[in-house]
Amino acid sequence: xxxxxxxxxxxxxxxxxxxxxxxxxxxxxxxxxxxxxxxxxxxxxxxxxxxxxxxxxxxxxxxxxxxxxxxxxxxxxxxxxxxxxxxxxxxxxxxxxxxxxxxxxxxxxxxxxxxxxxxxxxxxxxxxxxxxxxxxxxxxxxxxxxxxxxxxxxxxxxxxxxxxxxxxxxxxxxxxxxxxxxxxxxxxxxxxxxxxxxxx
Amino acid sequence: xxxxxxxxxxxxxxxxxxxxxxxxxxxxxxxxxxxxxxxxxxxxxxxxxxxxxxxxxxxxxxxxxxxxxxxxxxxxxx
Numbered sequence: 001x002x003x004x005x006x007x008x009x010x011x012x013x014x015x016x017x018x019x020x021x022x023x024x025x026x027x028x029x030x031x032x033x034x035x036x037x038x039x040x041x042x043x044x045x046x047x048x049x050x051x052x053x054x055x056x057x058x059x060x061x062x063x064x065x066x067x068x069x070x071x072x073x074x075x076x077x078x079x080x081x082x083x084x085x086x087x088x089x090x091x092x093x094x095x096x097x098x099x100x101x102x103x104x105x106x107x108x109x110x111x112x113x114x115x116x117x118x119x120x121x122x123x124x125x126x127x128x129x130x131x132x133x134x135x136x137x138x139x140x141x142x143x144x145x146x147x148x149x150x151x152x153x154x155x156x157x158x159x160x161x162x163x164x165x166x167x168x169x170x171x172x173x174x175x176x177x178x179x180x181x182x183x184x185x186x187x188x189x190x191x192x193x194x195x196x197x198x199x200x
Numbered sequence: 201x202x203x204x205x206x207x208x209x210x211x212x213x214x215x216x217x218x219x220x221x222x223x224x225x226x227x228x229x230x231x232x233x234x235x236x237x238x239x240x241x242x243x244x245x246x247x248x249x250x251x252x253x254x255x256x257x258x259x260x261x262x263x264x265x266x267x268x269x270x271x272x273x274x275x276x277x278x
Contacts, residue, residue: 025275029268036267037259044257054263058270065274116208119236122243127250139256158248164216183212190240190247197243 017077021068028068032061035078039085045155046089047096048144056092060085082160086152086170093148114187118194126197142192146185153178154185202230207237211244 013034019027039060043053064071064081071080127135143151156167157178168178207230213219214227231238 029271032267032271036264040259040263041255041257050260050263053257054266057259057263058267061267061271062274065271114208116240118243119239121239122246126246127253135250136256139250143251143256154251159251179213179218183209186212186215186244186247187208187240189251190244193247193250194243 013077014073017068017071017073021071021073028065031077035081036061038078039081042082042085042155042160043089045143045159046086046148046152047092048148048151049092052089052092052096056085056088059088063088082162083170086156090152090171114184116187116191118191118198120194120198122194122197123199138193138196142189145192146188150181150185150188153181154189157182158186202226204230204234204237207231207234208240211237211241214241215245215248 013031016027016031020031036057040053040057043056043060044050047053047056060081063084071077123129143154146154152171153167153173156162156170157164162170164175164178164182167173168175171178173181207227210219210223210227214224219227231241
C-alpha cells in the first residue's frame with residue numbers, strides 16, 4: 001500500500017470515527033465492514049478454531065462499540081481494534097489451556113535446536129500450480145499445526161506487519177522472545193510447506 | 201567462517217534487516233557458496249509471501265450476519 005493511499009484511508013477512517021463517536025451507527029457499521037474480514041482472520045490464525053474466531057470477532061466489535069467514547073482519536077482505529085482482538089483471542093487460548101484443550105507442545109520454549117530437513121528448492125510459483133482452495137488448505141493446516149504462541153507471533157509480525165516492538169508489547173513478551181518465536185514459526189512453516197512444494 | 205547451523209539461525213533476522221553489517225556480510229558470503237542455505241532463505245521468504253498473499257480464512261456469510269445482528273441488538277439496548 002502506498003503512503004498516500006494509506007494516508008487517504010487513515011483520513012477517511014478518522015472521519016468515520018468522529019461521526020461514530022457523535023452517535024452515527026452507520027459510520028460505525030462502515031468501520032466494521034472495513035475491518036471485519038481482517039479481525040475474523042486474526043481470530044482464526046491465533047485460535048485456530050472457527051467457533052473461537054467468531055467469538056473474537058463479535059467481542060471485538062461489541063467492545064469497540066461500547067468503549068468508542070474512550071477511544072483517543074490521535075490513534076488509529078484499526079490498531080485499537082487489533083489490540084482488543086488479540087486480547088480476546090489470547091483469552092480464548094488461556095481458557096482452552098485451562099481446560100487442557102491446547103496441546104502440550106504449546107509449552108515449547110524458545111531455545112533449543114530447530115531441525116531443518118528440507119533443503120530442496122521449490123517448484124517455481126507453487127501457488128499458481130494448484131487450485132486456490134487446495135493451496136489455502138495446505139497453508140491453513142500448516143499454521144494450525146504450530147503451537148499457538150508461535151502462530152500468534154508469526155501472524156502479528158508477518159501477516160499484520162506489526163513491528164517486533166509492537167508485537168512484544170501486545171503479547172507482553174521480550175523483543176528477544178518475539179524474534180525467537182518468529183524464527184521458529186517461519187522455519188517450521190517452511191519445513192511443512194517444503195514437503196508439498198519441493199522440486200522433484 | 202559460518203557453519204550452516206549458524207547461518208540458518210540468522211536467516212530470520214536477515215530477512216528482517218536485523219543483522220549488523222559485519223554478520224550480514226559473512227552470511228551473504230556463506231549464502232553465495234552454500235546452495236542448501238540459500239534454498240532455505242529463498243523458501244522461508246516464499247513462505248512469508250504465501251501467507252501475506254493468502255487471504256486465508258475468509259469470513260463466512262453466516263458469521264458476518266450474526267456479527268451485525270449482535271451489534272444491532274447492542275445498539276437497541278443502549
